[in-house]
Amino acid sequence: MTDVDxxxxxxxxxxxxxxxxxxxxxxxxxxxxxxxxxxxxxxPNERRRAPLSVKMAVEVMDQACRxxxxxxxxxxxxxxxxxxxxxxxxxMCRTMADAPQAISPTRFHNSVHNAATGxxxxxxxxxxxxxxxxxxxxxxxxxxxDGAIQAVEEQIPVLxxxxxxxxxxxxxxxxxxxxxxxxxxxLSPVGMCSSNIASLRLNASSNLVEPPQLEDIPGIDLSxxxxxxxxPLLIAIAEQRNADVQLPLSRGSSLAxxxxxxxxxxxxxx
Amino acid sequence: xxLAIGAYTATSAAGVGLQALRDSIDNRQSGLRRNDLQNCDxxxxxxxxxxxxxxxxPSHLDHLFSRNNQLAWFGLQxxxxxxxxxxxxxxxxxxxxxxxxxxxxxxxxxxxEAFTCLxxxxxxxxxxxxQEVHSLHSPGFFVAEATGLTGPAITxxxxxxxxxxxxxSAYRWINHGxxxxxxxxxxxxxxxxxxxxxHSLELVSPELCRPFDRRRNGINIGEGxxxxxxxxxxxxxxAQFALLxxxxxxxxYHMSHPHPQGEGAVIAMDRALxxxxxxxxxxxxxxxxxxxxxxxxxxxxxxxxxRFTDKTxxxxxxxxxxxxxxxAGILEAIITLEAMRSGINPGTLNCGQPDPxxxxxxxxxxxxxxxxxxxxxxxxxxxNNASLIFGQMND
Numbered sequence: 181m182t183d184v185d186x187x188x189x190x191x192x193x194x195x196x197x198x199x200x201x202x203x204x205x206x207x208x209x210x211x212x213x214x215x216x217x218x219x220x221x222x223x224p225n226e227r228r229r230a231p232l233s234v235k236m237a238v239e240v241m242d243q244a245c246r247x248x249x250x251x252x253x254x255x256x257x258x259x260x261x262x263x264x265x266x267x268x269x270x271x272m273c274r275t276m277a278d279a280p281q282a283i284s285p286t287r288f289h290n291s292v293h294n295a296a297t298g299x300x301x302x303x304x305x306x307x308x309x310x311x312x313x314x315x316x317x318x319x320x321x322x323x324x325x326d327g328a329i330q331a332v333e334e335q336i337p338v339l340x341x342x343x344x345x346x347x348x349x350x351x352x353x354x355x356x357x358x359x360x361x362x363x364x365x366x367l368s369p370v371g372m373c374s375s376n377i378a379s380l381r382l383n384a385s386s387n388l389v390e391p392p393q394l395e396d397i398p399g400i401d402l403s404x405x406x407x408x409x410x411x412p413l414l415i416a417i418a419e420q421r422n423a424d425v426q427l428p429l430s431r432g433s434s435l436a437x438x439x440x441x442x443x444x445x446x447x448x449x450x
Numbered sequence: 451x452x453l454a455i456g457a458y459t460a461t462s463a464a465g466v467g468l469q470a471l472r473d474s475i476d477n478r479q480s481g482l483r484r485n486d487l488q489n490c491d492x493x494x495x496x497x498x499x500x501x502x503x504x505x506x507x508p509s510h511l512d513h514l515f516s517r518n519n520q521l522a523w524f525g526l527q528x529x530x531x532x533x534x535x536x537x538x539x540x541x542x543x544x545x546x547x548x549x550x551x552x553x554x555x556x557x558x559x560x561x562x563e564a565f566t567c568l569x570x571x572x573x574x575x576x577x578x579x580x581q582e583v584h585s586l587h588s589p590g591f592f593v594a595e596a597t598g599l600t601g602p603a604i605t606x607x608x609x610x611x612x613x614x615x616x617x618x619s620a621y622r623w624i625n626h627g628x629x630x631x632x633x634x635x636x637x638x639x640x641x642x643x644x645x646x647x648x649h650s651l652e653l654v655s656p657e658l659c660r661p662f663d664r665r666r667n668g669i670n671i672g673e674g675x676x677x678x679x680x681x682x683x684x685x686x687x688x689a690q691f692a693l694l695x696x697x698x699x700x701x702x703y704h705m706s707h708p709h710p711q712g713e714g715a716v717i718a719m720d721r722a723l724x725x726x727x728x729x730x731x732x733x734x735x736x737x738x739x740x741x742x743x744x745x746x747x748x749x750x751x752x753x754x755x756x757r758f759t760d761k762t763x764x765x766x767x768x769x770x771x772x773x774x775x776x777x778a779g780i781l782e783a784i785i786t787l788e789a790m791r792s793g794i795n796p797g798t799l800n801c802g803q804p805d806p807x808x809x810x811x812x813x814x815x816x817x818x819x820x821x822x823x824x825x826x827x828x829x830x831x832x833x834n835n836a837s838l839i840f841g842q843m844n845d
Contacts, residue, residue, distance in 0.1 A: 182626065262585050264607075269558065269584075273565035276642040280490075281649075288647035289706040289831055292554070293586050293607035298832025301700040307717050309698035310834060311615060314556075314586035314605050322604045325628070326619060333622040350565065353573035354581055384602060384628055386545035432545050432600020 181383050184328045185376035187337065188250065188366035190243030191414065192217070192236055194359055195400040198243055203418045205398060213399075221252075222303040229286055230299055232360075233265035233345050237296035238303065240364035241341055248337075248366050248375055252304035255337040255366065256330060257297045259312040260323030262406040263355070264293045266348040274350075296341070308336065317391070320409040321427035321435045328367050328382055337368040344407040357404035363414060378417045381438040389426040389434040413439055451625050452692035453617070454683045454843065457534035459525060460784040462674035462777075463497030464770040467528035472788060475796050478816065480770055482658055482670050490642055492649050493656045497672025497772025498640060499524070511596055516557035516583050518639040519592045525637065525675030526596060534679055535597050538631055542685065548629040549603040550620050551589040552613025552636035554776030554830075556605070559641035560584070589637050601629045607776065609830030610739070611698075612636060613676070614779030617838050618696040620680050631681035636780035639673040644775065651706060659742035659773075661766035661798050662751070662812045664805040666742045672772020676780035683843075691787050694728070694823070694841045697721025701833025708745055708829060712753025715827065718835040719757055726839040728823060730757040733839070735795050737786045737826040738812070740766020741773050748808060750827065755809035765813040769799035779828040783838055786824040790840060793820045 189199050194213055196202040201211040217235045218227065221242035227235065237259060245252045263269070268291045275283050292298070294312035301310055309330075315322035320342050327340035343362035347355045368376070392412050394403055402408035409427060416423035416439045425437045458468075463481030465471040474481060482495045505520040526532055539547055564578035582591045590605035606612050606619065613636020620632035648654045648671060655668030679686075680693065699721065701714035708715070723730060736758070739750055747766075754764060767785050774781055789795050797815035804814060822842060829835045 182628075262587065264586050269561060270565075272643045272647070273558070273562045276562045276646065277565040280642055280646040283643070283646045283650045285647070285650040285706075288643070288650055291643075291647070292609045292705075292831045294609060294830070294832040294834050295705070297608075298700070298705050298834070301702040301833060302704070305702045307699050307702055307714060309618075310608070310700045310832075311606060311619075311698075312608050312832075314590075314607060315603065316582050316585040316587040316591055319587070322602060325602060326604060326623075329622050329626045329628060330619075333626055350568060350573050351584070353569065353571075353575075354579045354584065386543075386600065430549075430594060430600060430603040433602050 181381065182328045182332055183370050184331050184367040184380050185370055185373060186365055186378040186380060187368045187373040187376050188244035188248030190240030190364040192240050193361045193400055206415060206418050210399060222299055226299060231265055231268060231290050234296045234299050236360060236362040237341050237343050238300050240362045241300055241339055244339060244364040244366040248373060250337060253306040255339045256309045257300060257339045258323050258327040259297045259341045260314065260319040261343050262314055262316045262319045263344065265291065266345055266351055270348040270350050317406050318428055318430060319406050321429050325382060325384060325435055331367045331369050335369050337366055340365050340367055342407040342410050344405045359400060359402055361402050361405050361407045363410050379440040383436040384429060384433055386432055387434050389428055391428055392425060413437060417441060452683060452694060453621050453624060453680050454686040454689035455691045455693060456679040456681060456686040456689050457531050458678035458784055458787065459529035459531045460676040460781050461499060461525040461528055462771040462774060462781055463499060463672050474770055478799055480799055482772055487640055490645055492645050492654060494654045495658050495670040496640060497670060499673055513580060514583055514592045516560035518557040518559060518589060518637055521639045521673060521675045522589055522592055522637045523596060525677060531677055535633060538679060539599060542630045544598055544600045546601060546630040547599045548601040548623055548632040549590055549594045549599050550616040550632055550634050551593055551605045552616045552776050552779060553589045553605060553607055554609050554612055554638050555641060555644055556586045557583045557588040558643060559639055562642050593635060597633060599633060608834040609832055610775050610778055611828040611830040611834045611836040612776035612779060614828035614836035614838055615698060617693050618698055621693060621696060624682055630685055631679060633677060633679055635677035636777040637675040638774055638776040645671055653743050658800055659769050660800045661740040661742040661768050662747050662804055662808060663801045664803045666747060669741045669743055670772040672774045674771055674774035674777040674781045676777060676784050689843050691790060691840050692843050693838060695722045695726030695839040697837045699835045703833050706831050708749040710749060712749040714833055714835045715750060715753035715829060716756050718837040722837040722839045728839065731759060731761050733762050733823050733825045734821040735789050735824045736762060736764040737782045738764055738766045739827045739829045740768050742768060751808035751810040763795045763813045763817060765796055765798040767796055779836065782826045786826045786840060790821040790824045790842065793818050795819055795821065
């Protein structure tokens with residue numbers, strides 16, 4: 181069993197670009213769409229070099245740290261994505277098939293799975309531990325579990341970021357999702373930070389569970405997007421209701437997550 | 451907590467299985483060869499594992515076919531590892547054993563192949579529509595399926611520190627009680643995008659790589675695979691070695707250049723020493739990242755000089771294996787364990803003229819001297835660093 185506080189949140193998709201807009205969309209409102217993603221956390225020269233996948237991640241990481249009012253250089257990071265930057269993969273594989281000598285060195289070094297956390301660390305001057313992981317369709321559950329355990333074992337806030345870009349053209353015969361999504365959840369050891377938004381209790385077990393059915397969010401279709409498995413948690417927190425969510429972890433294990441939004445009550449008890 | 455290290459095995463250009471690796475180290479025999487990869491005209495040397503392309507996967511794993519998974523399967527067959535895994539899983543239950551793999555490029559070689567024969571629509575053809583294989587989690591998924599281990603499974607991909615970091619996550623998972631044991635590993639295989647990518651960064655040497663030599667002019671890329679079964683001490687009473695500490699950090703400097711003063715490297719080594727409750731002087735041997743790139747060797751020597759004295763022997767073994775990228779961490783962890791087992795500290799191969807400009811001297815010939823505490827460094831793109839410290843279990 182693992183207990184952590186959620187102290188900051190960040191979200192981005194084509195239909196909402198921050199937590200406030202996400203809550204607004206959930207309650208039936210609409211948000212301005214089609215805006216260019218310009219994460220302020222990275223300097224303009226780095227932003228020019230950074231691919232969309234990096235911008236999506238850095239944007240939500242910055243949002244989560246701001247919400248928590250935590251200095252970014254004091255938090256460890258875990259970035260998770262099933263496929264990484266599929267558009268860069270497509271670019272590289274196409275280049276290998278057509279004219280391999282033409283590969284761009286910048287796009288090559290941007291293709292590492294830890295590109296987003298690399299750019300983030302440069303922008304925030306953080307030397308804290310930083311990981312980039314994948315659990316394919318279980319990337320969300322594995323990243324929350326791995327990040328929460330790190331928070332507890334190392335007594336450090338851990339910024340867990342999950343994201344999946346839109347399926348790149350050549351991969352449309354393999355993967356079904358069409359829209360990009362990224363979200364960040366800043367997990368902190370219980371009681372370490374003053375501003376907790378919710379508490380999570382995680383229980384890993386060998387129970388087998390089906391992935392949850394995603395609730396429809398007006399104006400956006402995130403079905404099939406592996407990162408969208410975080411949505412049941414985000415929606416519960418946005419709607420200020422306690423919830424239990426079960427997610428598969430691996431072929432023979434699953435994660436039960438209890439979300440408690442009554443943080444004030446818990447704090448006053450302790 | 452000390453994390454007990456049970457069975458382990460390594461497969462690289464320097465040998466398939468531990469005995470072949472030992473022979474290569476003892477005989478100072480490099481596994482590197484002139485680049486003979488098909489369709490790749492880069493003038494360089496590579497560390498290729500013989501026979502990977504002939505490895506056939508069991509039929510229930512056929513849908514996960516890729517060179518990287520062939521190599522992962524090849525590696526699993528060595529040194530009785532599968533039997534050791536099965537014995538431990540029998541005792542604690544397969545759901546109490548996690549899988550943590552490290553990789554840099556996963557099965558991208560298979561994706562590259564898919565792009566040579568796309569459908570007229572421009573999409574990936576049926577033969578290559580392998581959902582898990584194009585994922586970064588391809589190795590973790592494959593190894594879980596291949597071993598029958600059903601605990602939590604994840605793949606870490608932080609470039610060249612990937613399979614060093616698997617030990618840090620395993621330590622936390624076990625200390626936390628999530629699982630009783632973890633199969634950690636790393637696998638990366640030769641592919642076009644890695645060779646041409648590093649070539650575009652002007653990091654690939656046309657000659658045999660020369661770590662820490664004044665004539666060094668770049669890296670040789672290799673492939674490899676390694677595994678270690680790690681667990682709580684009470685579950686592995688025969689274990690000879692333990693992970694005492696790990697340190698993770700980032701440079702916060704540049705995506706593909708290390709910090710000039712080795713800032714992140716020093717932080718990683720300090721964190722590993724702190725967790726192990728050891729001083730730098732008590733470390734007998736350090737297996738370096740030592741890629742033979744100008745920048746890596748200069749900054750790593752800088753970082754070493756800030757902490758170590760000549761009491762500690764240090765060397766790079768990249769000229770045996772090539773730089774196996776995401777598999778380098780575990781391969782070099784195993785080479786460190788082997789030095790602790792045999793007392794043979796491998797002297798840097800191909801370093802005939804040690805660079806006098808470098809801030810720390812490396813061992814250039816094999817030296818027989820007991821290794822009580824061994825350390826290994828792994829540094830990757832994105833400035834991602836990891837250091838590991840191992841000790842003798844009966845210490």
